[in-house]
Amino acid sequence: MQLQHLKLWQRELALANAGYLQDAPQPTRCIVWEDPADLDAPAKITTPSPQWLRMATLGGVLPPVEAYHDARLSIELTDGRSYQGVTYLEAQDLRLFAKEKGEQVRHERVTDYPVHAAPVISSLTEQEALEYILKKDVPARAWSKAHGASHNRPNFVIAPREALPGSRFVRNAWGLNPDPASPIEVSMERARELFCRQVANRYLGLEAKLEKERGVAMLTGEPVEEKLQQLRAVDLKDLRRKAYEEVSTPEGLETLVPEILNEPPA
Amino acid sequence: MSTGVKTHRITDPNDDTRFVDVDPYVIEGVGKSGWRYNQITDTIFSSYNVSSIVDDSTGNFDVNFTNSYSDAANITPEGTTRFTDFSGTGILAWDSFSTSSVSMNTKNTSGTNSDGSSAGTTSGGVLA
Numbered sequence: 001m002q003l004q005h006l007k008l009w010q011r012e013l014a015l016a017n018a019g020y021l022q023d024a025p026q027p028t029r030c031i032v033w034e035d036p037a038d039l040d041a042p043a044k045i046t047t048p049s050p051q052w053l054r055m056a057t058l059g060g061v062l063p064p065v066e067a068y069h070d071a072r073l074s075i076e077l078t079d080g081r082s083y084q085g086v087t088y089l090e091a092q093d094l095r096l097f098a099k100e101k102g103e104q105v106r107h108e109r110v111t112d113y114p115v116h117a118a119p120v121i122s123s124l125t126e127q128e129a130l131e132y133i134l135k136k137d138v139p140a141r142a143w144s145k146a147h148g149a150s151h152n153r154p155n156f157v158i159a160p161r162e163a164l165p166g167s168r169f170v171r172n173a174w175g176l177n178p179d180p181a182s183p184i185e186v187s188m189e190r191a192r193e194l195f196c197r198q199v200a201n202r203y204l205g206l207e208a209k210l211e212k213e214r215g216v217a218m219l220t221g222e223p224v225e226e227k228l229q230q231l232r233a234v235d236l237k238d239l240r241r242k243a244y245e246e247v248s249t250p251e252g253l254e255t256l257v258p259e260i261l262n263e264p265p266a
Numbered sequence: 267m268s269t270g271v272k273t274h275r276i277t278d279p280n281d282d283t284r285f286v287d288v289d290p291y292v293i294e295g296v297g298k299s300g301w302r303y304n305q306i307t308d309t310i311f312s313s314y315n316v317s318s319i320v321d322d323s324t325g326n327f328d329v330n331f332t333n334s335y336s337d338a339a340n341i342t343p344e345g346t347t348r349f350t351d352f353s354g355t356g357i358l359a360w361d362s363f364s365t366s367s368v369s370m371n372t373k374n375t376s377g378t379n380s381d382g383s384s385a386g387t388t389s390g391g392v393l394a
Contacts, residue, residue, distance in 0.1 A: 008332065008333045009315055012315060012332060026310075041322075041323070042323045044321065045320065046318050046330075047318060048317065049301070050310060051312070052313070052332055091366075095364060105338070105364065107337075108339075108363075108364055109336065109338070110334050110336050110337070110394040113336075133318050136330070137320070171323060171324045171381070172324050201376060201378045205375070205376035205378070208376070
């Protein structure tokens with residue numbers, strides 16, 4: 001199918017209508033990265049959409065990633081400063097600059113978009129497609145030393161998705177480990193804090209829900225009182241003590257969660 | 267020579283403030299991106315005009331567009347959102363927009379950030 005003459009979004013539409021994007025397989029890899037501008041934030045995971053990946057592996061659809069970088073934007077911040085002819089990568093820094101100054105982007109507009117007219121590239125392997133996504137969707141400060149990426153250790157790794165932890169229980173304690181075989185390292189200090197906060201939130205959420213249902217339960221005979229008693233038997237202080245003194249892994253923390261706080265949605 | 271009605275703008279006869287510009291909304295159309303995403307398994311089920319999704323942290327994710335929008339101010343969320351988690355139905359909110367991505371946030375009914383098992387929506391606007 002010849003698609004070069006169409007706009008990029010029309011190419012996707014044409015492929016979808018012709019059935020090429022149906023049942024596109026899930027990607028097997030992802031990009032795990034950290035933002036050098038906010039190293040305290042949890043590691044981020046960028047995963048291509050199956051439909052985009054299918055277009056990348058088909059070939060003849062996407063422009064070179066440099067065509068995105070050559071786009072120009074005009075950006076106006078809430079402090080009134082206005083920037084014209086900003087490149088795609090400079091726009092990433094401007095958004096960060098605005099955030100750090102407590103400002104926001106008031107207006108952002110694309111003024112030049114060479115993506116449609118650029119020659120299409122040939123078929124990519126999944127690894128090459130991930131490298132493309134890295135340069136398109138991950139801020140350059142994470143992958144380009146010229147834009148602020150660390151000189152000492154990589155700020156990203158392309159890894160098999162199956163190497164990610166199976167449980168997201170302490171997701172916000174995930175940090176980057178630049179080893180594709182084990183791309184996540186968990187900060188146990190942060191994981192323990194999260195555990196305590198999460199258990200308390202679940203406790204309070206469930207307590208509020210059960211209190212609300214109490215009146216109705218008198219008429220329907222549902223075992224709300226029993227559940228409330230089970231909930232109030234949970235000793236939050238003891239759970240905190242165990243988290244800090246008896247457990248040394250994220251999996252161990254998860255096993256500490258009382259059954260009543262693991263209840264699925266009603 | 268082409269025939270038919272020629273106009274730049276279609277306006278509500280009872281309200282001049284309600285209108286749609288023929289170019290680009292009618293010619294180019296709207297409904298320009300859509301996705302359904304499970305953050306618990308970090309799985310994108312279906313998408314249109316989405317190159318990737320970033321799992322930022324619990325309850326926070328970004329959607330990157332394959333084809334940028336021409337103006338971030340014109341992106342409008344449409345359609346429905348669905349979200350379920352441990353405590354039942356929750357809230358899916360649009361945090362911030364740029365021309366190339368949108369940041370999303372999901373909270374449970376207690377107002378705490380929580381991963382959604384099925385967050386889906388579409389957005390309209392003019393593409394670059």
